[in-house]
Amino acid sequence: MSEFLSPRTLAEALKLRSAHPDFTVLSGGTDLMVRATERDYPVGTIDVFSLKEMRGVCESDAALSIGASTPYADLLRSDVVLTMLPNLHAAIREIGAVQIQERGTIGGNIGTSSPVGDTLPCLLALDAEVELRSQNNTRRVAYSDFCTGYRKTQLGADELITAIHIPRPAKGTRLFWRKIGTRRAQAISKVMGAASFRIEEGVVSHARIALGAVADRPRRVEAAEQRIQGEKPSERLATEVAAIVRSDVKPIDDVRSTASYRLDVAVNIVRRFVLELV
Amino acid sequence: MKIRMQVNGAARELETEPMRRLLDVLREDCGLTGTKEGCGEGECGACTVLIDGKPVNSCLVPVGQVHEAELLTVEGLSDGELLTDVQRALVEHGGAQCGICTPGIAVTAESLIRREKNLDHARIRELLAGNLCRCTGYQRVVEAVAEAAAKRGGAGDE
Numbered sequence: 001m002s003e004f005l006s007p008r009t010l011a012e013a014l015k016l017r018s019a020h021p022d023f024t025v026l027s028g029g030t031d032l033m034v035r036a037t038e039r040d041y042p043v044g045t046i047d048v049f050s051l052k053e054m055r056g057v058c059e060s061d062a063a064l065s066i067g068a069s070t071p072y073a074d075l076l077r078s079d080v081v082l083t084m085l086p087n088l089h090a091a092i093r094e095i096g097a098v099q100i101q102e103r104g105t106i107g108g109n110i111g112t113s114s115p116v117g118d119t120l121p122c123l124l125a126l127d128a129e130v131e132l133r134s135q136n137n138t139r140r141v142a143y144s145d146f147c148t149g150y151r152k153t154q155l156g157a158d159e160l161i162t163a164i165h166i167p168r169p170a171k172g173t174r175l176f177w178r179k180i181g182t183r184r185a186q187a188i189s190k191v192m193g194a195a196s197f198r199i200e201e202g203v204v205s206h207a208r209i210a211l212g213a214v215a216d217r218p219r220r221v222e223a224a225e226q227r228i229q230g231e232k233p234s235e236r237l238a239t240e241v242a243a244i245v246r247s248d249v250k251p252i253d254d255v256r257s258t259a260s261y262r263l264d265v266a267v268n269i270v271r272r273f274v275l276e277l278v
Numbered sequence: 279m280k281i282r283m284q285v286n287g288a289a290r291e292l293e294t295e296p297m298r299r300l301l302d303v304l305r306e307d308c309g310l311t312g313t314k315e316g317c318g319e320g321e322c323g324a325c326t327v328l329i330d331g332k333p334v335n336s337c338l339v340p341v342g343q344v345h346e347a348e349l350l351t352v353e354g355l356s357d358g359e360l361l362t363d364v365q366r367a368l369v370e371h372g373g374a375q376c377g378i379c380t381p382g383i384a385v386t387a388e389s390l391i392r393r394e395k396n397l398d399h400a401r402i403r404e405l406l407a408g409n410l411c412r413c414t415g416y417q418r419v420v421e422a423v424a425e426a427a428a429k430r431g432g433a434g435d436e
């Protein structure tokens with residue numbers, strides 16, 4: 001029989017995590033349990049889904065902090081997520097269907113860090129930081145550094161993802177989200193994009209553009225961001241930025257889509273984001 | 279691992295491998311075969327049960343996670359032969375044909391009606407998107423759920 005540990009407090013969870021680095025961390029199970037009967041049981045499991053200290057949304061002047069074990073359904077019901085981070089809210093609304101939203105968590109999306117994880121481009125566009133804790137240490141890592149490759153992260157064997165911190169968007173910031181899949185619910189994305197643009201006196205003073213499903217991991221398009229910064233939004237600018245995306249992004253063919261379709265969609269998503277500013 | 283849970287209002291206690299799927303424990307250990315397996319990957323919703331009132335895919339939940347939880351399966355909806363309004367509407371509208379998706383739809387729809395008022399067709403379609411059906415084409419399911427929701431007069435629990 002495999003061991004199943006259900007810590008009641010975060011301190012207890014971190015102690016168990018350091019004592020059992022070979023155990024699987026389980027949250028909502030919507031990634032880990034897929035086709036579970038085709039695999040052996042893990043040696044042991046540490047269940048963090050119900051940990052109160054890792055749940056909920058906390059708003060401060062500077063940031064919004066989201067507990068890693070907060071299910072999507074709770075985030076969808078949160079007014080502050082909707083008003084402060086409408087692009088993240090929109091992304092979550094399109095994840096799975098109600099059954100997945102009741103169980104799936106943002107910590108699990110980050111833990112898996114699949115190129116098609118839908119919250120991840122938003123986290124990049126929002127300059128989010130992942131909070132990682134071990135028994136004796138707490139650190140914060142920008143999501144852009146946390147994900148290091150195809151479903152690879154820098155999570156330590158004694159660490160848990162405990163929260164995600166998102167700086168409050170500055171005044172004049174416009175946030176965007178767009179997902180293209182085969183249907184609206186329950187479809188894995190072919191391409192998705194998120195963006196954050198701050199406009200000051202008609203000029204873009206801060207730009208973040210992130211795409212999912214176009215590389216081995218969610219990525220920003222820095223060259224496009226730099227092109228926009230300091231500019232006044234215009235149709236011409238949108239066209240130029242789209243051209244940068246076309247030369248900078250190198251998607252792949254797979255069962256869900258082709259490279260050339262993905263590239264066209266990515267280019268169009270970013271062009272439309274910029275056109276929305278005009 | 280020893281698991282204690284409430285299933286359809288009755289206390290159950292069993293000793294089992296904690297990583298077994300709740301779906302299998304319900305069907306094999308509890309004899310509650312109303313909950314169906316369609317896909318085993320969270321896509322089809324045939325295995326939907328309520329955990330503490332929330333609709334979830336029981337194929338994705340290891341039984342270790344429902345220790346001390348309250349579960350409702352399709353067997354817990356009706357009162358013996360007396361069907362719920364949602365179940366009756368599904369029958370009357372032809373919202374159940376081969377029936378494999380029906381337990382999951384009945385359970386999901388029950389939770390939606392309890393939790394949300396003013397369910398229109400578009401919202402019902404959105405909320406039932408995780409319950410696949412190969413027979414009905416959904417229209418009759420949506421009509422049935424809308425009728426049951428309207429009859430309860432939007433008297434949601436929340």
Ligand SMILES: Cc1cc2nc3c(=O)[nH]c(=O)nc-3n(C[C@H](O)[C@H](O)[C@H](O)COP(=O)(O)OP(=O)(O)OC[C@H]3O[C@@H](n4cnc5c(N)ncnc54)[C@H](O)[C@@H]3O)c2cc1C
Nearest residue numbers: 027028029030031032095096105108109111117118161320
């Ligand atoms: C039918 C279906 C539809 C889906 N649709 C979408 C979709 O549209 N968009 C999308 O992005 N995803 C989708 N998913 C994938 C999945 O629901 C999400 O990735 C979800 O966020 C995973 O969260 P979880 O809590 O269930 O993770 P789990 O399965 O519990 O864990 C996932 C991974 O993260 C690790 N982990 C979890 N929590 C922690 C923690 N606190 N600390 C350290 N490691 C941790 C686990 O060890 C595991 O490696 C879908 C899945 C299914 C089955």
Ligand code: FES
Nearest residue numbers: 316317318323337
């Ligand atoms: S069997 Fe669980 S969702 Fe299909």
Ligand code: FES
Nearest residue numbers: 375376411412413
């Ligand atoms: S009635 Fe046959 S799958 Fe729905």
